[in-house]
Amino acid sequence: MQKRLTPSSANGNLFAALRAGFPNDLDSVAVETDNGLSYSWRDVERASAMLANLLDSLQLPAGARIAVQVEKSVEAMLLYLATLRAGFVFLPLNPAYQQAELEYFIGNAEPAVVVCTGRNFGWVSKIAFKAGTQYVFTLGEDRSGSLLERAAHCSDQHQVAFKGADDLAAILYTSGTTGRSKGAMLSHGNLLSNALVLKDYWGWRAGDVLIHALPIFHVHGLFVAIHGALLNGSRMIWLGKFDPRLVIEKLPQATVFMGVPTLYVRLLAEPGLTREAVRNMRLFIAGSAPLLIETFTDWQMRTGHTILERYGMSETGMLTSNPYDPGQGARRGGTVGFPLPGVSLRVQDDAGAALATDEIGGIQVKGPNVFKGYWRMPEKTAEEFTADGYFQTGDVGKIDALGYVTIVGRSKDLIISGGYNVYPAEVEGYINELPGVAESAVIGVPHSDFGEVGLAVLTTKPGATLDPLQIISRLKSILANFKVPKQCIVVDALPRNSMGKVQKNVLRERYGAGKP
Numbered sequence: 001m002q003k004r005l006t007p008s009s010a011n012g013n014l015f016a017a018l019r020a021g022f023p024n025d026l027d028s029v030a031v032e033t034d035n036g037l038s039y040s041w042r043d044v045e046r047a048s049a050m051l052a053n054l055l056d057s058l059q060l061p062a063g064a065r066i067a068v069q070v071e072k073s074v075e076a077m078l079l080y081l082a083t084l085r086a087g088f089v090f091l092p093l094n095p096a097y098q099q100a101e102l103e104y105f106i107g108n109a110e111p112a113v114v115v116c117t118g119r120n121f122g123w124v125s126k127i128a129f130k131a132g133t134q135y136v137f138t139l140g141e142d143r144s145g146s147l148l149e150r151a152a153h154c155s156d157q158h159q160v161a162f163k164g165a166d167d168l169a170a171i172l173y174t175s176g177t178t179g180r181s182k183g184a185m186l187s188h189g190n191l192l193s194n195a196l197v198l199k200d201y202w203g204w205r206a207g208d209v210l211i212h213a214l215p216i217f218h219v220h221g222l223f224v225a226i227h228g229a230l231l232n233g234s235r236m237i238w239l240g241k242f243d244p245r246l247v248i249e250k251l252p253q254a255t256v257f258m259g260v261p262t263l264y265v266r267l268l269a270e271p272g273l274t275r276e277a278v279r280n281m282r283l284f285i286a287g288s289a290p291l292l293i294e295t296f297t298d299w300q301m302r303t304g305h306t307i308l309e310r311y312g313m314s315e316t317g318m319l320t321s322n323p324y325d326p327g328q329g330a331r332r333g334g335t336v337g338f339p340l341p342g343v344s345l346r347v348q349d350d351a352g353a354a355l356a357t358d359e360i361g362g363i364q365v366k367g368p369n370v371f372k373g374y375w376r377m378p379e380k381t382a383e384e385f386t387a388d389g390y391f392q393t394g395d396v397g398k399i400d401a402l403g404y405v406t407i408v409g410r411s412k413d414l415i416i417s418g419g420y421n422v423y424p425a426e427v428e429g430y431i432n433e434l435p436g437v438a439e440s441a442v443i444g445v446p447h448s449d450f451g452e453v454g455l456a457v458l459t460t461k462p463g464a465t466l467d468p469l470q471i472i473s474r475l476k477s478i479l480a481n482f483k484v485p486k487q488c489i490v491v492d493a494l495p496r497n498s499m500g501k502v503q504k505n506v507l508r509e510r511y512g513a514g515k516p
């Protein structure tokens with residue numbers, strides 16, 4: 001339910017708080033890109049105002065969703081800020097999604113506006129208009145497209161829309177463990193509370209410069225990184241795509257870097273990663289997937305810096321973090337640190353009983369950062385919360401005597417590959433539709449670069465023959481590439497328990513070392 005506000009209440013719009021973090025000198029550099037462009041804080045203010053005015057001019061209903069499936073660019077970030085500013089709901093989508101995937105998201109979210117690349121306009125607009133979308137704009141990573149053409153005619157003055165803490169700011173699609181993806185509804189208050197806590201906890205300070213090398217359609221790159229820099233008035237060195245050599249080249253000009261573990265693995269593979277290269281760095285943060293202890297210690301040895309690992313989810317933003325301040329404790333590899341201020345985190349067994357120190361169980365959380373529920377799925381939302389209001393993360397872990405949280409596994413059937421989530425049930429659904437396939441099971445197996453990758457084990461229909469390479473290439477033509485299993489193995493039968501359920505643990509044991 002939306003909170004009613006009187007004009008005298010403070011504006012809870014996240015943009016208003018981010019804007020208040022801009023430095024006094026609006027002509028200083030806010031963002032510099034890897035292709036030589038530079039945006040001042042004034043540019044960020046004016047361009048987000050123009051885009052917000054464009055959205056306002058469309059006369060959209062309150063709560064309208066703005067779905068955005070574009071390549072990473074500063075303008076895409078400005079569109080995010082404009083959406084907040086105008087008070088609509090931002091819905092970012094991975095540009096790797098293909099037709100069937102997009103059809104689902106657009107059909108489910110019913111966005112009033114869709115922004116896509118010029119290259120994809122034909123098929124995306126067809127899907128969008130069919131689902132009732134009113135406007136489809138284009139935006140290229142080179143500042144091309146109808147969105148900016150239209151915004152160029154709009155005023156660069158804009159009054160930030162009045163929003164309450166509970167008003168929706170964004171929907172992020174996540175976890176299709178059973179069935180399809182669910183849209184996690186995040187409010188202005190969810191995002192702002194988390195951003196403020198992290199600003200303080202990670203010691204953001206004057207002079208900080210962030211290397212932004214992550215995609216901007218997930219919590220890590222879109223919220224944690226961008227909110228952190230904007231709220232602190234910090235310059236961002238903006239890389240369109242992660243490139244380890246370019247990151248190393250930029251490190252001497254930066255103080256903060258955030259990455260998924262794969263980024264650290266790839267940086268370590270570069271001889272250019274030296275103590276000299278990181279001499280001005282203050283903080284390296286990792287998250288989104290487990291950071292291997294080898295990566296943690298190799299990084300320490302090579303750079304002299306201790307990576308700060310933290311843990312979060314789309315539904316909650318950041319939940320725990322290793323300490324920044326040594327006075328609060330050491331950063332411990334293999335752990336995700338302490339619950340952040342304001343986050344209540346507990347570990348329970350399947351029967352709902354609280355577990356003691358070091359006992360392993362389901363991680364549950366509560367706090368101002370926890371989302372408002374799944375878009376149009378009240379039953380799913382209810383299932384994921386306990387009677388006393390804790391959100392069940394689906395992660396399995398423990399808390400030690402000092403309060404450090406360690407994640408030991410997941411009760412949800414999920415593969416995290418290079419920081420992207422892959423839901424085996426979804427991939428299996430597509431594989432089972434392919435001609436000649438009887439059934440399939442997709443499991444995660446260890447991978448030196450992506451941490452984990454998908455492996456599909458499948459059986460054939462009587463009389464059919466299957467070529468694993470053809471299966472992979474067929475899947476690549478219908479699914480986002482990161483979801484496609486890196487290997488396919490055809491077997492006579494899948495192992496099952498006495499109830500007839502496929503035993504994925506047996507498959508993991510059999511194929512977990514990566515060998516067929």
Ligand code: MCA
Pocket residue numbers: 214215218219220221242260262263287288289311312313314317417418419420450453481482483
């Ligand atoms: C690319 N490929 C992948 C992945 N990325 N396959 C599996 N997993 C992946 N993550 C495919 C490519 O399509 C390609 O397929 C082949 O693998 C090799 O691609 P490569 O050129 O090496 O990939 P890349 O373009 O360099 O991308 C790798 C990447 C990227 C930079 C690690 O995956 C990435 O940016 N990951 C970060 C994701 C992220 O931001 N997650 C945060 C989620 P082919 O050979 O067939 O062409 S937020 C979150 O989880 C929570 C809330 C949190 O706590 O933060």
Ligand code: AMP
Pocket residue numbers: 174175219286287288289290291309310311312313314315336393394395407410416421
């Ligand atoms: P997402 O659905 O993209 O929000 O992914 C959230 C999931 O990523 C969490 O539920 C965890 O399983 C995982 N995750 C995030 N950070 C970490 C971490 N530091 N260590 C282990 N798993 C993590």
